[in-house]
Amino acid sequence: xxxxxxxxTHLIKTRGQQVTLRCSPKxxxxxxxxxxxxxxxxPQFIFQYYEEEERQRGNFPDxxxxxxxxNYSSELNVNALLLGDSALYLCASxxxxxxxxxxxxxxxxxxxx
Amino acid sequence: xxxxxxxxxxxxxxxxxxxTLSCTYDTSENNYYLFWYKxxxxxxxxxxxxxxxxxxxxxxxxxxxxxxxxxxxSFSLKISDSxxxxxxxxxxxxMNRGFYDMRFGAGTRLTVKP
Numbered sequence: 001x002x003x004x005x006x007x008x009t010h011l012i013k014t015r016g017q018q019v020t021l022r023c024s025p026k027x028x029x030x031x032x033x034x035x036x037x038x039x040x041x042x043p044q045f046i047f048q049y050y051e052e053e054e055r056q057r058g059n060f061p062d063x064x065x066x067x068x069x070x071n072y073s074s075e076l077n078v079n080a081l082l083l084g085d086s087a088l089y090l091c092a093s094x095x096x097x098x099x100x101x102x103x104x105x106x107x108x109x110x111x112x113x
Numbered sequence: 114x115x116x117x118x119x120x121x122x123x124x125x126x127x128x129x130x131x132x133t134l135s136c137t138y139d140t141s142e143n144n145y146y147l148f149w150y151k152x153x154x155x156x157x158x159x160x161x162x163x164x165x166x167x168x169x170x171x172x173x174x175x176x177x178x179x180x181x182x183x184x185x186x187s188f189s190l191k192i193s194d195s196x197x198x199x200x201x202x203x204x205x206x207x208m209n210r211g212f213y214d215m216r217f218g219a220g221t222r223l224t225v226k227p
Contacts, residue, residue, distance in 0.1 A: 033213065033215070035215075040219075041219055041220075042117070042204050042206075042217030042218050042219050042220050043158070043204070043215075043217050044217070045213075045214035045215060045216070048213040048214070055213055056212065056213040056214055058214055088156065090158065092158075092215075099213060100146045100163070100208055100210075101160070101163070102160075102215065103160070104150075104157060104158035104159075105157070106155070106156060106157045107156055107157075
């Protein structure tokens with residue numbers, strides 16, 4: 001049973017650039033959530049996607065956008081990168097009828113220089 | 114504000130002993146879910162245990178159990194017979210029923226010593 005996978009594992013970008021992170025949900029899951037985890041902190045909710053639409057958004061600027069594809073995989077896009085965007089980006093998947101039980105991927109470590 | 118507070122940044126315990134991690138939360142909702150997640154150095158977040166707020170009985174999962182005090186908005190995690198593999202960051206989290214944003218605390222770094 002394939003768990004949640006994310007790519008790439010690490011990424012280095014410079015300020016002002018744009019980045020795309022990818023997530024494949026656990027087999028059978030239809031909902032994907034994205035979190036940002038700064039160093040030494042707990043994860044912060046960015047947004048959740050279900051049926052290819054953003055269902056709820058956390059307190060993040062419009063520079064953060066996402067997409068969900070018909071196969072339920074998802075992308076997180078961040079434009080105009082800032083130094084403060086450096087963090088571990090976690091993807092979590094769940095089932096619509098049990099969205100409280102979220103399975104996390106290993107994350108993508110983004111470093112903005 | 115809906116927040117989660119973990120007042121113990123770091124804790125340590127001897128192998129085979131018992132340790133309790135503290136968590137308090139603040140929400141105006143009455144129906145919600147509480148969670149403890151473990152994040153080992155490999156960084157993959159793993160669900161340890163979950164509790165539905167409407168259930169009075171404390172959840173247990175093998176060596177892991179919780180003490181849920183709804184009125185006090187407290188949700189502590191007890192790890193019995195600690196093992197070296199329990200060394201990790203532990204995050205307390207909650208999610209209001211009908212919403213999709215899980216709120217996390219800052220975490221407690223637990224070290225199990227041989």
